[in-house]
Every structure is written in structure tokens, then in C-alpha cells.
Amino acid sequence: MKYTESQLEQAFISLLETEGYRYINGKELTRTSNQEVLIKDDLRTFLLNRYPDLEEIELESLVNELAFQSASDLYESNKYICKLLADGFIFKRNNPSKKDLHIRFIDIKDISKNSFKIVNQLEIQGTELRIPDLILYINGIPVVVFEFKTAIEEEITIFKAYEQLTNRYKRDIPELLKYNVFCVISDGVNNKSGTVFSPYEFYYGWNKITGDEKKALTGIETTTSIVHGMLHQKRLVDIIHHFVLFPDTSKNELKILARYPQYYAANKLYQNILKHRKPEGDGKGGTYFGATGCGKSYTMLYLSRLLMRSTDFASPTIIIISDRTDLDDQLSKDFTNAKDFIGDENIINIESRADLRSRLRGRESGGVFLTTVQKFAEDSEILSDRTNIICISGEAHRSQVNLDLKVKIDDEKGVTKSYGFAKYLHDSLPNATYVGFTGTPIDKTLEVFGDVVDQYTMFESVNDEITVRLVYEGRAAKVNLDYNKVQEIENYYENAVAEGASEYHVEASQKAIAKMEVVLGDSDRIKAIAKDFIEHYEGRLQENATVAGKVMFVCASRGIAYKLYQEILALRPSWGEVVLPDGLTEKEQREIKPIERIKMVMTRNKDDKKELWDLLGNKEERKELDRQFKQIKSNFKIAIVVDMWLTGFDVPFLDTIYIDKPLQTHNLIQTISRVNRKYEGKDRGLVVDYIGIKKNLNKALGMFNNQTADDDFEDIKQA
Secondary structure (H helix, E strand, O other), X not given: OOOOHHHHXXXXXXXXXXXXOEEEEHHHOOOOOOOOOOOHHHHHHHXXXXXXXXXXXXXXXXXXXXXXXXXXXXXXXXXXXXXXXHHOEEEOOOOOOOOOEEEOOOOOOOHHHOOEEEEEOOOEEOOOEEOOXXXXXXXXXXXXXXXXXXXXXXXXXXXXXXXXXXXXXXXXXXXXXXXXXXXXXEOOOOEEEEOOOOOHHHOEOOOOOOOOOOOOOOHHHHHHHHHHHHOOHHHHHHHHHHOEEOOOOOOOOOOEEOOHHHHHHHHHHHHHHHHHOOOOOOOEEEEEEEOOOOOHHHXXXXXXXXXXXXXXXXXXXXXXXXXXXXXXXXXXXXXXXXXXXXXXXXXXXXXOHHHHHHHHOOOOOOOEEEEEHHHHOOOOOOOOOOOOEEEEEOOOOOHHHOOOEEEEEXXXXXXXXXXXXXXXXXXXXXXXXXEEEEOOOOHHHHHHHOOEEEEEOHHHHHHOOOOXXXXXXXXXXXXXXXXHHHHHHHHHHHHXXXXXXXXXXXXXXXXXXXXXXXXXXXXXXXXXXXHHHHHHHHHHHHOOOOOOOOEEEEEOOHHHHHHHHHHHHHHOHHHHOOEOOOOOOHHHHHHOXXXXXXXXXXXXXXXXXXXXXXXXXXXXXXXXXHHHHOOOOOOOOEEEEOOOOOOOOOOOOOOEEEEEOOOOXXXXXXXXXXXXXXXXXXXXXXXXXXXXXXXXXXXXXXXXXXXXXXXXXXXXXXX
């Protein structure tokens, strides 16, 4: 069914009335002028009920704390007001003998003490007269603005509603938007919410009502899920209280509204930690399984805020653990820039185990410490036996679940034994509660962190437009690979690794790698791949099928990567020339360096030949490659990799990945997820397969999605 705008407005009003909102026509509101957007009587009533002994002059001063914020710097005022709504503030009394009050403009404990209204037809005079479709008020404060567009006229889309809010209203009636927590745009079929500072791509649906539904709602049903889910009074107050993130400092007006998977996951994990924390519980706080690219680091931030500001936990110490340095960089940027949000000044990157020990010593509560699991293996002395420590682990499936003995067989050194990191973790913090975040759960994860408390699959993430769909293209047949040989390699991998499932986790011996080098590194085969890759890559450039021409090529070993690099350059020598693109702005000229089109990204090995050694560069130079690849206009377009950049490396405009490496389950999922990020003009990520990963892909997607690849993947059929 198609709605007109007024029918849609009526439908929303009726639905909101069932949620307990009182409807008022804007024409009936008493206001001193049509420039006024606060319903001051409601605000005064709420404040007097809550703080009965306020003097008249104090009451006015509290109302003005909101009303007098200038709308000329909209971002700063909005940040200040949203913080007042979320956290309240300490108010000094007029009479010095009375004690300070902690003022809240919204009652977060007893929802029924607030007044909830929806108002339409409210004329607002700013630089122009504007009439927003619908405004949602709590205690006289206009916290949500709705804009509706009809689905009847083809050329009018909800993007128009977005533009109206973020261009017209922002310019003409900023007085209304300085109070705004978020906006809702709808045409009856597409229902999305976002902030007035968010780009359109970051407006999302709220597609579950309680968070326990097996399947997200779609289409017309998302009208009910946004109203009964997101705008349910208790949840709305909770969102205003805990789920709107302003970084401490932001160059580009960043304001992040939680999406429904983040909201439900953070709340469920919080409840589960409460239930399982030591000494009463078993310390298994639960596992969250979220598709790669669905914003897990923000879910961690929201969870940290819930824990840190909760009266149940009395300011716990939170330790965030990742098992690689690049995730750490991203996480530490997000966390150290959210001190105000989390509510703790001490958010610190840990240098070493000794550093963590000295910071935990003598500390009874508080603090957020970011570290890598590798730093834990420096010794096994106890770090702290406190129970109010919560460990949140970034990529729970990788190194943090090996409680077992690990045996490494090396042709030169013989057999070496070591324990997995998780053992060090548990020995160091015996009474902590552990929570695992993972994109790819394996049985071992559950032993350490406890059951999956909530999950969000790749399939859901594509449906909700949080990530783009992946398209599979098999090209193994073009490079004449002997399938029996591939099978041999596969079998070896399966037996040796059995991914975290075997008691003695045997790492690939030199012999197997040598064997693989012979098959995959065959010179004729590499020549064929180089030729086919160039044809395919240049074809996509000519068809404008790629956003920025950025691709990643995953090779099975360093030796093979180097051979491929040389073969490609033999056919396209110009790709090895150092070039600075034309037409750069002044800022871009400072950031973008002259560079070749194709580079290998891998660490040096002490036995490398001089030419290879020089090509690879040191750690600093690799960091620079990382920065250049992330510049959309940089000449660096083709990254040949083996292990680096396959996890946690986010380049939203990367849209093609070529795979010539046997990959299993979670490594495979992580790798293909490099191309699933959203970017303007990008509607899919392409996975090009030179080795035959389709079978493994089906298996992996089945494990993590309860789907097969057919649900997640389109297959470009081979001509």
C-alpha cells in the first residue's frame, strides 16, 4: 500500500499513541512567539515535581540552561544539551546552606514521571518559517524530529526528507535542532534514523522491536519496529541516556547514534556480565558474535559506558584486549577520545605487562586499559585478584582461546612448547569476568567467554545496509591449476590446523610451505595469473566498475607474492613508477606522497635477497603504505599481501579482493570482509578466486550465518 504524506503522519501518530505518547496539534500550543520551540510549562512542571523546593529564580535558571544555549554553533550547543540530557549536571543552590542538586531533565529511573508528547503542524519562525512534520517531546524538550516523504511519487525519496532536515532545517531553524537527539525519516516502507550531523549513508533502520526476534523486520513492518522498538518510551530514554556518542574532540562534527544491533548487544552483554561476574558467578561474561564491519568497536564503547556508569558495578576496571596492533590503534583512538562519554579520565594504552601491573596495584576501581594479548605473555605473575575487573576481548576467536599447550615443529629448532595466551590471561586475572567479541565464533571461544549472548550475521548486516553484499567470481579455471595438487594442500591444512580444535595446535611446518610453493608458485601459473589479473583489473577500470581502482591481492607465501609482483611489473613497467596524482588540494598535497601503483605489503625476513629487502621497507615505511592506501586519491592502488592487512584493516572504498591462498573458516571470512564496507557509489564488494575457495566459503558461511553462500553471495557465472 502507498501512503500520502498526511496519511503517513497520521499512521505514525496513531502508532505513537499506542506507545503512550499524547498527541497535540501545534496550533493549540500556547507559546509567547512562534520562535519558541521548548514547551516551557512542561519543563517547569517536571522540574518542580522532581525538585519541590526549587525557588522561582532557580527554576528559571534551569530552564535557561537549555534555552540560552546559542544555536549559532549548532554542533557545540547540541553536544552540550545532549550531555545534559544524558548525564544531568550539578547545580549550586541559591541558598548556600542547601546542598548542591544533581539535576536531571529526564527521569531515567521512573519513566512514568516524564511527560511524552508528539506535536505536528508546529510553525517555527527562524530565518524562514518552517513546519516540521512531527516532533517528539520529553518534558517539553523536542528530542526527535520526523520528516515524511510519500512513496507514491517516484522521484521523491526519503533522501529528500534527509536533505530537508540536514540542509533546510539546520540552516533556517537551528533553534529546534539544538535540542535534537536524532531524526527519523520515512516513506512508510523505508524507515531510518540518524543524527542531524550524520551523512545519509549513516541513517539506518531499527529493525527489531525487543531485540529477541529471530529475524529482522523489513519493508512496511519497519514502521512498527522503529516505533515500538526505538521509540518505546523506556528504550528511547535509555538511548538518550547511554547510546548517543559525541567524541571528546571532533574535527568533522561527529555524533554517533547506536544502531539496533549495537543497542541490544550492549544491553544483553551488560545483563549477562551482571549474572556471571565473580565471586558469585563463573566469570564467563558471554560472547558477542557480530559480522565483520558491523561496528563492534562502538558496541564495546557503549558496553564500557554501561559498566562504568552503573550503580551495580561501582566503577569497575575495564581491560580491553586485542590480539594485534592495528586493531589496538583503532580501538585506542576511539576509546581515548571518549573519556567524557565512558565517564573515566583514565583511558590508557598499556606499554607492557609491568606497566599494567603497576597501574592495577593500589587501584580499587575505575580505569580503562587497552592492551594486546601478546603483552600478557611476558610473564605469568598475578596482576590483580580483584573481582570488579572486566576483560573485553576484541577478536575473541584468535589467540585468546588457547588454554592448551601449543607445540611448534620447526625443521631447524625442533619442537618448542608454549601455552596459549588465554592461559596467561586467566592466571594473571583469576577473578575477572571475561567477555568476547568475535566475527567468527569457534567452540573454543565459548569455553572461555561463555555462550553467545547475542549475534548479528553477515546476512543481516547486508539486509540492514550496514555492509554491502559480496559477489563471487571464480577464475581458477583460467590459470590451469591442477586440482589434485590443491586438494593435497587443502588436506594438509585441514589436518594440521583443524582451526583451534586440535589439542596440539601444530603450526605449518616448513616442508608443507615448500610443497605449496611448488604447486602454487609454478612459473607458468604465476605468469598466467599476472596476465589474467591485469586484464581483469584494467577491464574493471574501463567499465568504471570500481570506486577508486583500489584492490588487494592475497598470495599464499612471500615467495609467491614476490614472483607475482615481478611478473606484473614485467607486463606493466609503468606501474612501478613513482607518481603523484594531479589536481590535489593543498591539504591533500601534504598527505599524499608520490608512490608506485603496485606495492607488496609484508614484513622483511632476515634471509631476504637485497632487492626484496629494499622493496619491503621497515616498520615506519609500512605504516606509510597503510596511510597512502587509505588515501582515495593516492597512486598506490594495488596491494599484494600475504598475512598483513587481512584483519581489522578498513578501507571503505576498497571494492575488490583477489585470492590465491588456501584460507579456512574465520580467516576466510575476515579476508573477504575487507571489501564489505559501505562507501558512496559502492554497491558491492567483489571476491575474485584464483585457487578454488568456493567449497570452504560455503562451509564458513554455514558456520557463521546459518546460511549458505547462496544467501550471501551472488556468483558471477563464468562465461
